[in-house]
Amino acid sequence: MSSLSDFIHRDFYPALFERIDLVFPNMHFERWRGGWRSPLCMDETKPSKPRPQHDKCVITNKVPTRVLEQGGGSMDLIEYYASRNGMSTDSKEAHIPVRAMCDKMGMQFPELQDSGEYAAYREKQEKLLKSIKEMQSALYSDEGKEVLSYLKGRGYDDEFIKYAEFGYVSPATASTLRGLFTYDKNGVEVCMLPYDTGTTYTLAIPYRTGGRIAGFVFRRLDGQFPKYKQACISASANRSLHLFGLTGLNLNAREEYRKDLTIVEGEIDALRAQYAGLQNVVGIGGKELKVEALLEAKSRGVTRVTLLLDTEDEGNEASVKKNLESRERDIWNIYRAGLKPFVADIPSENGEKMDVDEYLKNHTGEELQEVVNDVISGGFYLFLLLKRKLFGERRAGDYTLKEIDELKSQTIELANSPYLSQMERAQIFNSFAASTNQRITEEDIADEANKIKAIEDRNRQKKETLSALADAYNIAKDGGVDKALEMIGSKIRDLKDISLEEEFSKYLIPPTRAEILSRWKEKPTGLSTQYAFGYGDRREEFMLQSAALTYICAPTSHGKSRMLQNLALYQARKGGEGDILYISLEEDSTAVEQEFLNIFIGQRLSRNNLRTLNSYYSSGDTRWFEGAGTNHQTGLQILKDNEGKFFRLTDSGKLRIMAEPMDSKRLIGYIRYMCKNLKIRAVFVDYIQLLHTRGFNGGRKEELADMSRDLMILSKEVSLPVVLAAQLNREAYSPIEMNAQNIAEASEIEHSANTIMVLWNSSEKPSPKSNYFISKDSRKPSSDAAEIEGKNDFQIGTEGKMYAKLVKNRGGIRNISAILDFSGNTGVISQNDYTPKASAEEQPLPLEPQQNSGDSTGDDYFLN
Numbered sequence: 001m002s003s004l005s006d007f008i009h010r011d012f013y014p015a016l017f018e019r020i021d022l023v024f025p026n027m028h029f030e031r032w033r034g035g036w037r038s039p040l041c042m043d044e045t046k047p048s049k050p051r052p053q054h055d056k057c058v059i060t061n062k063v064p065t066r067v068l069e070q071g072g073g074s075m076d077l078i079e080y081y082a083s084r085n086g087m088s089t090d091s092k093e094a095h096i097p098v099r100a101m102c103d104k105m106g107m108q109f110p111e112l113q114d115s116g117e118y119a120a121y122r123e124k125q126e127k128l129l130k131s132i133k134e135m136q137s138a139l140y141s142d143e144g145k146e147v148l149s150y151l152k153g154r155g156y157d158d159e160f161i162k163y164a165e166f167g168y169v170s171p172a173t174a175s176t177l178r179g180l181f182t183y184d185k186n187g188v189e190v191c192m193l194p195y196d197t198g199t200t201y202t203l204a205i206p207y208r209t210g211g212r213i214a215g216f217v218f219r220r221l222d223g224q225f226p227k228y229k230q231a232c233i234s235a236s237a238n239r240s241l242h243l244f245g246l247t248g249l250n251l252n253a254r255e256e257y258r259k260d261l262t263i264v265e266g267e268i269d270a271l272r273a274q275y276a277g278l279q280n281v282v283g284i285g286g287k288e289l290k291v292e293a294l295l296e297a298k299s300r301g302v303t304r305v306t307l308l309l310d311t312e313d314e315g316n317e318a319s320v321k322k323n324l325e326s327r328e329r330d331i332w333n334i335y336r337a338g339l340k341p342f343v344a345d346i347p348s349e350n351g352e353k354m355d356v357d358e359y360l361k362n363h364t365g366e367e368l369q370e371v372v373n374d375v376i377s378g379g380f381y382l383f384l385l386l387k388r389k390l391f392g393e394r395r396a397g398d399y400t401l402k403e404i405d406e407l408k409s410q411t412i413e414l415a416n417s418p419y420l421s422q423m424e425r426a427q428i429f430n431s432f433a434a435s436t437n438q439r440i441t442e443e444d445i446a447d448e449a450n451k452i453k454a455i456e457d458r459n460r461q462k463k464e465t466l467s468a469l470a471d472a473y474n475i476a477k478d479g480g481v482d483k484a485l486e487m488i489g490s491k492i493r494d495l496k497d498i499s500l501e502e503e504f505s506k507y508l509i510p511p512t513r514a515e516i517l518s519r520w521k522e523k524p525t526g527l528s529t530q531y532a533f534g535y536g537d538r539r540e541e542f543m544l545q546s547a548a549l550t551y552i553c554a555p556t557s558h559g560k561s562r563m564l565q566n567l568a569l570y571q572a573r574k575g576g577e578g579d580i581l582y583i584s585l586e587e588d589s590t591a592v593e594q595e596f597l598n599i600f601i602g603q604r605l606s607r608n609n610l611r612t613l614n615s616y617y618s619s620g621d622t623r624w625f626e627g628a629g630t631n632h633q634t635g636l637q638i639l640k641d642n643e644g645k646f647f648r649l650t651d652s653g654k655l656r657i658m659a660e661p662m663d664s665k666r667l668i669g670y671i672r673y674m675c676k677n678l679k680i681r682a683v684f685v686d687y688i689q690l691l692h693t694r695g696f697n698g699g700r701k702e703e704l705a706d707m708s709r710d711l712m713i714l715s716k717e718v719s720l721p722v723v724l725a726a727q728l729n730r731e732a733y734s735p736i737e738m739n740a741q742n743i744a745e746a747s748e749i750e751h752s753a754n755t756i757m758v759l760w761n762s763s764e765k766p767s768p769k770s771n772y773f774i775s776k777d778s779r780k781p782s783s784d785a786a787e788i789e790g791k792n793d794f795q796i797g798t799e800g801k802m803y804a805k806l807v808k809n810r811g812g813i814r815n816i817s818a819i820l821d822f823s824g825n826t827g828v829i830s831q832n833d834y835t836p837k838a839s840a841e842e843q844p845l846p847l848e849p850q851q852n853s854g855d856s857t858g859d860d861y862f863l864n
Helices: 004-018 077-084 095-105 115-139 145-153 158-164 171-181 267-275 291-299 317-336 365-373 378-391 401-415 422-435 442-477 481-498 501-508 513-522 560-573 589-601 609-619 634-652 664-677 700-718 784-791
Strands: 030-032 035-038 057-060 066-069 074-076 182-185 188-191 201-209 212-220 228-232 260-264 281-283 304-307 340-343 527-533 540-544 548-554 579-584 655-659 680-686 721-727 753-761 801-809 816-822
Touching: 004 077, 004 095, 004 115, 066 077, 074 077, 077 095, 115 171, 115 201, 115 212, 145 201, 158 267, 171 182, 171 228, 201 228, 201 267, 260 267, 267 281, 291 317, 304 317, 317 340, 317 378, 340 378, 378 401, 378 422, 401 422, 401 442, 422 442, 442 481, 481 700, 527 560, 527 801, 527 816, 540 753, 548 560, 548 700, 560 579, 560 589, 560 655, 560 680, 560 721, 560 753, 579 589, 579 664, 589 609, 589 634, 589 655, 609 634, 634 655, 664 680, 664 700, 700 721
Parallel strands: 260 281, 260 304, 304 340, 548 721, 548 753, 579 655, 579 680, 680 721
Antiparallel strands: 030 035, 035 057, 057 066, 066 074, 182 188, 201 212, 212 228, 527 540, 753 801, 801 816
8 A cells, every 4th residue: 555655745746736726725826837826925915025926925846845935934735734724734644634635626535554654754854955955055154165166167156056956065964964864774774875975075966856855966076986976865765766856747847848858967957957947857867767767757647758968079989889878778768668768969069068057058948948849759769870880970872782781680670679659660761761772662671570570470479389389298298298288278378479469569559647547537446344454554454456356365264254254244334336246156055144144243142153043044943042041032132133134235235145156157257247237346256266167178276377367357357356265275384374375276376366365263273283383382482473473462272363464465565464353153353453444435334224104014224
């Protein structure tokens, strides 16, 4: 599950920047090129001396998370909203104003945790902001005059120095900063502040990305290398993983630039371009452009990237070669990130080295924007690099036939790359034809490239098929026929897909942001449950994820069916649209229905509730209800008080129980049919090892693997949670030795699962083969994990508890556990220290009798 800080920075702040006037109506904010501005002070009063440009308060593209009062203070937008609306400004309660602001924007606030983590993050951000201001002030002190002189010598005026937030870092300031850059990395405390900060490296440049401060870049002034050193506040804030100056680009730039990103070489280049008025300019954070940094930009709505890198001195051949190699690598990384690359060259007089900073000393921002607009595609640029490598500066008429043949071969290889668009292929083929003086036409090379692609695909298919058959032959020859068949079966689908690659090539084009958001909106969210895992800051609500498989696994008689029934009954009772399907492949319908009734009642009726219920409903026998003799109606009255309520769930279809043997195809067909004709919220199946595929001739592992994949495909097709019970094998000796590989008969099940929960009933003792205890005669657990769970009130060999652990938890914390209360008599699995949250759409169903003036049997209950 994502943390609150992740949601706030990735989703909330960019959305808020677009709707500032809606969230703060009393401030009368209006849009301008730099962001938002208001004629009022932060307290909503008019300034004593109104500013002619009406920007007493501003929220800028550069820092889209704070409101700044000119000549006054600044404040985080969440804190500002809370203070203006009488809410707590404690960052531990940040979810309260954030939720209210989401409501104003019409934005859904997800189920999130880690407000404590966000509080720590906010505190560090405020301290970093304070340090920036102190270093800015120090720049104009006697101590900082050398750094200021250096900046002035580069032609920077005071206004730009302030905009860039340049500062002087002294040894004393570095000592103060050291604590902010110390964090835990893999259990070891590390400090990312370079040791020579404040002595050798004295110019501080704040590293802002995504609207937050990720750290600093420090520069030395003596011209020695390395010129720059970085300091990041955490491992995830490493500047090579983020682009300098990145904000919510799809939300706060002019319409024509919303999806475009311009990447320059360094931080100062980016600052100079931003200051000159260019839209969406960022700097490469490290030595090279990383795919991870590009993916972050893609997540913020970017689809096109223009490289505007330094132009090297043409007289320095080694430097030019290195620069071109760097551009080639960066273009391929942009493709790999699913973005469209473009390249622009900074004009250079007399072939001298030129960067953005140097160019803007003699040119305007508008002129630089024209340079950015004059681009060529990344694929075509790669073709031009290819020609340069082969021919240098020679003209087309000077190429020999052998050179043309080599160019053709490498051109086809480039054009057949899965990343290049049809438009780029056409442009490359057209330029190739011109390079040969039409000796080879555009149509000729295009036809040859397409034929080569088809032949390559068919040859690869043939080669891999023969290799698979040879491997299978060798395995079968040694007696492993089943294993050979299993291996061939697993490869057939992939081998067939090779010939379909041309058909699937359309999927190489990344979907648009609008298409992705539309899918997200249409996909149902996961279902909350009555359980949470972990302790303290690591506690996480257990969710049944939509369009995914969840497995509930346990050894025999450890409660997997009861857990499945508890989850299904909770979903049926808590309301919302849709019915719950529960399919039992093991027990008959009478047994399953009475088990559900027993859990629904949740109270002791007798020494053996299920046996008493069966006796009562089959013969009317009431002798076994608790209280026989003196008050023999006690248990029976509890049953009568709840019976009608339970049957309202089944009568209404909220809980639909199917209990009969069926093969996998019939099961999938039944689920698909019910989902087509009814509104279904979730599907529960008990249990997968009882499934078989009619007519299947392969091995059992392969059969279960195929069924798991088919169920996974089904879950995505119907966009519902599908929850299955599964048996753990005999190697699950104890609670500490249970894992996903213990699922009986089918380790392949793990690959299809989104979430896997394993269970251990506290009344069951570990196997003698287990390492749970130090010795057979000792009751002391042998491992730290066992001791911890013992402290959490899980005592092995004692009834009443259930140990649960998430051994797979895609998108959440893995290997977190919970100690649950388990009543073997009532079948109820509960968690007393956790109260589930109910959304407005999922309120518990009122199952009380209706109040009316007519006759009533006492069983007339209603549902929402």
